[in-house]
Amino acid sequence: MISLTEENYLKELFNLSSESGEVNVNELSKRLEIKMSTVTSMMKKLAEKELVHYESYKPLKLTEKGKIEAGLIIRKHRLTEMFLVEKMGFGWEDVHEIAEQIEHIQSVGFFEKMDEQLGYPTIDPHGSPIPDKNGKIVWPTYSKLSECKAGETVRLSAVINTSSEFLKFLNVREMKLGLKIKIKSIEIFDKSMEVSYGKKPSETLSNIVCERLLVEKEGRF
Amino acid sequence: MISLTEENYLKELFNLSSESGEVNVNELSKRLEIKMSTVTSMMKKLAEKELVHYESYKPLKLTEKGKIEAGLIIRKHRLTEMFLVEKMGFGWEDVHEIAEQIEHIQSVGFFEKMDEQLGYPTIDPHGSPIPDKNGKIVWPTYSKLSECKAGETVRLSAVINTSSEFLKFLNVREMKLGLKIKIKSIEIFDKSMEVSYGKKPSETLSNIVCERLLVEKEGRF
DNA sequence: ATATAAAGTTAGATTAATCTAACAAAAATA
DNA sequence: TATTTTTGTTAGATTAATCTAACTTTATAT
Structure with missing residues (x-):
């Protein structure tokens, strides 16, 4: 089982590595607004769970399993953003904060219904690709x-x-x-x-x- | 600030007192599936926050403030259930579990949009009344x-x-x-x-x- | 009314997630 | 290269929420 806190680490690791390639403890720490020492110990914990490759002083890397889990969380986030804009009438500037919370909802059916009602979208309201049901993501060449x-x-x-x-x-x-x-x-x-x-x-x-x-x-x- | 855990205690206190009048530690403990000792210490904490009247060995009672806070959580729960049934096509048997999670979302706009889209409903899909924006609830005489x-x-x-x-x-x-x-x-x-x-x-x-x-x-x- | 059972409390331990402070390694700079 | 800065780690403390075990109070039943 992956805790809400762990989910946030995985998601930020995923986001940072698509933005900047290599991710280090300091960057992740800043992004999450959590002290480096805490990040280090969480990396060890996630390494135990085989979600992260961790070696002291080396850049951080998600394992294949970690990438999938992160992809699934980001899928929930982006489907939610799309739902909020398309079905609930929110502006694209207002959806991030809500999606940050709803991405942690544990319910297969809930996100399946969203996906279905939205007609299986592949991008979110900001143009970011929505990972598929297996957590896989393809970035278009922008x-x-x-x-x-x-x-x-x-x-x-x-x-x-x-x-x-x-x-x-x-x-x-x-x-x-x-x-x-x-x-x-x-x-x-x-x-x-x-x-x-x-x-x-x-x-x-x-x-x-x-x-x-x-x-x-x-x-x- | 009321934590997610505290919200669950408040909500169950509210539900139990509308069902059975007086609420005692044992009942609450069973309902939340949390040991009595833990419930006792949480009651002291909620009493500190003026959400619960607590005296050793006496039945538990929400304060006026506690009732309002509980009412607002239940409002979010029931609006969510209504939204899931009316706008997302779930059956009434499938909404409770999802609403248990979504009721903890912190976003005024999110629930206002739901309320608006539903046409300001006063009952949920199970016929329970939805508390108003001030957390007040009126039970019809069934x-x-x-x-x-x-x-x-x-x-x-x-x-x-x-x-x-x-x-x-x-x-x-x-x-x-x-x-x-x-x-x-x-x-x-x-x-x-x-x-x-x-x-x-x-x-x-x-x-x-x-x-x-x-x-x-x-x-x- | 007394004994037993049930309910409630207290004390102390545990776990997850965080922090600060001291230290160590790596990178940047003089 | 030596020094300084930045980055990363370790050790130990803290907080919230939980537990178990021992004890106390209240309620129930003989």
């Missing part, structure tokens, strides 16, 4: 908007940061997933971008923002 | 079917036991809330009742069952 070139037209496919402040920022600018964005020019000095999209003929997006927007390049035709 | 007389026609308004076995028993017999039931006769020996309802011209219900069915007497006309 690029950061910040890495695109002037003149390109791209489609907004996901957002990296799901903080409600960032999402509200996007709301104000009428930016949502699926939006077609044209990159008009890039300021070399600060890498800010002048773009057009929807009804907006010209908006400037800072590099900080562009780093957090994932896009797909439009087939040229 | 009678037990077992206390009715032969010849009476009554309407099934609530079920006392929400165990999935009992509810499945009712499902098999096509009994659901709102059903009009005619009491044809009562067997004096074991107090079982011969009744008719819906498409069933004659069914026998044991006293055990009749004790768990709450009904409203139909206005005679």
Whole structure:
């Protein structure tokens, strides 16, 4: 049995390793807001349970079993977010906090019903892929908007940061997933971008923002 | 702040006192499947927090504050059960276990959305009243079917036991809330009742069952 | 009314999850 | 390379929630 606390460690390990590859105790500690000493002892416990490969002073790694368990928790989180947006009328900026709690509900039927009612979605409201019933996840090949070139037209496919402040920022600018964005020019000095999209003929997006927007390049035709 | 564990004690205290009036440590202990010694120490803790009136060897009583807090938890439980049945397609026999978990979710918006989508319901799928936003509850004046007389026609308004076995028993017999039931006769020996309802011209219900069915007497006309 | 049973309490131990403080290893820098 | 900083570990304490075992109070039954 995996405790709620252990679930949180597994989930953050999973998230951190998809973001930054290698995960160390310090990073995990900061992310969970739990002291390093506590993280170390929890890693030993999770290693006992064969959910984590742990060696002193080495980077942390989930075992295959750990990845699956983490994937299943993230599946519950993302299905919940989708349900909250699609079926309950929440904005994408309000769902994270609730999903953080509902992801720990133990009930196969509950999440199966959500999945079914949503028509078996594969991405959540922020564009992140939803792991399948076996906990497996496939990340589509998105690029950061910040890495695109002037003149390109791209489609907004996901957002990296799901903080409600960032999402509200996007709301104000009428930016949502699926939006077609044209990159008009890039300021070399600060890498800010002048773009057009929807009804907006010209908006400037800072590099900080562009780093957090994932896009797909439009087939040229 | 009230912990999840404390919430469970408050809720069971509330439920037991509406069922049986006075609540003692032993009953609460059995209901929560927690040893009496643990219950005693938790009662002292809840008394510290002014949620329970506690005196050694005396029956347990919620304070006004404790009743409100308990009412708010039960509100979340019953709104959830209603949501699961009405909006997610669960049967009334499957919702208790899930609601036991979701009742602990901390999010005002989540339960407000449920309430709104359900049209501000006042009873849950088992006929129990849903406490209002202030944690206040009003029990309608139901009678037990077992206390009715032969010849009476009554309407099934609530079920006392929400165990999935009992509810499945009712499902098999096509009994659901709102059903009009005619009491044809009562067997004096074991107090079982011969009744008719819906498409069933004659069914026998044991006293055990009749004790768990709450009904409203139909206005005679 | 006294003995027995049931209910309730107290003391002390246990477990999970956390912390602080001291120490050790690894990485960065002078 | 030697020193300093950062990162990681260990040891020991703390808190919440639980338990067992011993004891006490209240209720029940002869």
